[in-house]
Amino acid sequence: MNDVKSIELITKATDPIYIGTGGYTIGRVDNTIVRDPISHIPKIPGTSLAGTWRYFMALQLQSYFKDEYRSDRKKRGEDYHSIKEKQEKDNKNDMNIKFLFFDKKEDGWWNCIDGNRFAALNCAGQDDFPNMKIMEDLNDEKPRHCGQCIVCKSFGFSKSDKSAQGLLSFTDLNILFFPVYTRKGTMWITSESILQEGGLIQSKHAKEEEAIFVNENFEGGDFLNLGWINLPMKKQNLTFKIPNGCELASNQIVIVPDHLISQIINSNLEVRTSVSIDPNTGAAKDGALFTSEAIPRTTVFYGKIHIFERSELNHKNICNALCDSKQYYESLGIGGMTTRGFGRMKVQLNCIGGNDEKHRCCDQ
Ligand SMILES: [Zn+2]
Incomplete structure (x- = not known):
């Protein structure tokens, strides 16, 4: 029987947020932002949220292959600093070590899901080889969704032999x-x-x-x-x-x-007027004046994440994965112009209803 759990999502912008509509002009603004078609109030679409979070979760998972493993190893009484160190000690190949890491299951340890040993950064973003099968050989390094890891299972994947809808659903x-x-x-x-x-x-x-x-x-x-x-x-x-x-x-x-x-x-809303710079002169380019609008910093947003429980992944695993990867919104941000001071926000996850199954974020 499938079960659905919901988490309340509160985010507070620390930068102005720009999520563009892609070439649509209202009044004096050239680069407009996404709005609700009925109320005309700007929003952050669930698609932007899901796309960035998938990437952040993959990024966080990959970080566990690196030096961050140290503290976790200590917890288990295996004190070595990195995969490389472990490799030198044991003289084993990288893939086997990856296997060792994820073979040990602990309740709530989202990064110890069995299938994670296939995970790569390519599990985020677009699948480059959707017509291939799910990954079953650890030495196969074709860049694609592996179809086995917590990222692929939480956000969904589609391969030639198997596809699954994601266990996560984001509202706007x-x-x-x-x-x-x-x-x-x-x-x-x-x-x-x-x-x-x-x-x-x-x-x-x-x-x-x-x-x-x-x-x-x-x-x-x-x-x-x-x-x-x-x-x-x-x-x-x-x-x-x-x-x-x-x-x-x-x-x-x-x-x-x-x-x-x-x-x-x-x-x-924040409206900015900018000019394009002529690369030859380093000065403003003639006729290249444009305006963009953005949602100002300190705006508070509200949304929900629904988690379906299916297969070996439970609500706790996925919650913890979301909690551990949400910090990237404070550094990498969401939407456009993130290299120009836009897009950063703080993310808070709150359990809804009974707190029988508290996850990491609610324990703070
Ligand atoms: Zn994957």
């Missing part, structure tokens, strides 16, 4: 709290619909008011400006619990009417 990351500059400093806006979608509140007020709501301890007059728009402000006890990973206090939050939030977000 939608904006939960969006930073806006006000006369009282930066405030993070949200709306009742967004809070309900994120499971923070159960029901909305029956009648939508033309006012914004702040927490009762917020100090300020009767109006607050959100960027250029000045709105009447009411105080209320904001009772919902702010999820782990948001790093916000309740008096930094403003609830705006559902029909206004898209307008306010879209008029407070």
Whole structure:
């Protein structure tokens, strides 16, 4: 019987985030970002998330073949520094050592799944040889999805003899709290619909008011400006619990009417104007002025990851694999222009519901 577990995903941008639509112009912006077609609010699509995470998990798994093994070996009472050292000691070939590492199973040890001995960096990205069989020979080094490792099984693979849908499913990351500059400093806006979608509140007020709501301890007059728009402000006890990973206090939050939030977000995006550089002169190239928009840093996103339990991989293995690889979002980032100061974010995974099976991230 298949079983589905869900994890709540909270991410907070530490850089502006640019996920382009690929050549589509709105108004004065040349390089536009992905938006929800109904609300017109920018988002991070689940496809971007799944693609990057697959790569990060493969990267993390490969790192265990290297020096990082030292601490893990120590845990098992086998003190050597690297595969190479072990190889010299035992005079065995590399592939056998890889086999030895992954032969030892421990509960929750995601990197000790049997099939991981076939894993390579090519298990991420596009499969170059989808018409070949799954990998069964350790000496076969054709760059492709191996179809055996935790990366291939979690994210899916398709080979000529066998294919499997991934055990992971990612939702889009939608904006939960969006930073806006006000006369009282930066405030993070949200709306009742967004809070309900994120499971923070159960029901909305029956009648939508033309006012914004702040927490009762917020100090300020009767109006607050959100960027250029000045709105009447009411105080209320904001009772919902702010999820782990948001790093916000309740008096930094403003609830705006559902029909206004898209307008306010879209008029407070980061818009940059750039020029292309002429490689011959090193100066700006004529007629090469372009603008790009991005979701500003400190925006908080909300999403979910569903994990299907099937075969020898359990919920814990996959959770731990996600936890151990999420740190790459803080260095390599997501989306476009990551070499130009875009795309970094902090990722938090929170268990939903009963904490009977806590994973690494929730133990922190
Ligand atoms: Zn693989």
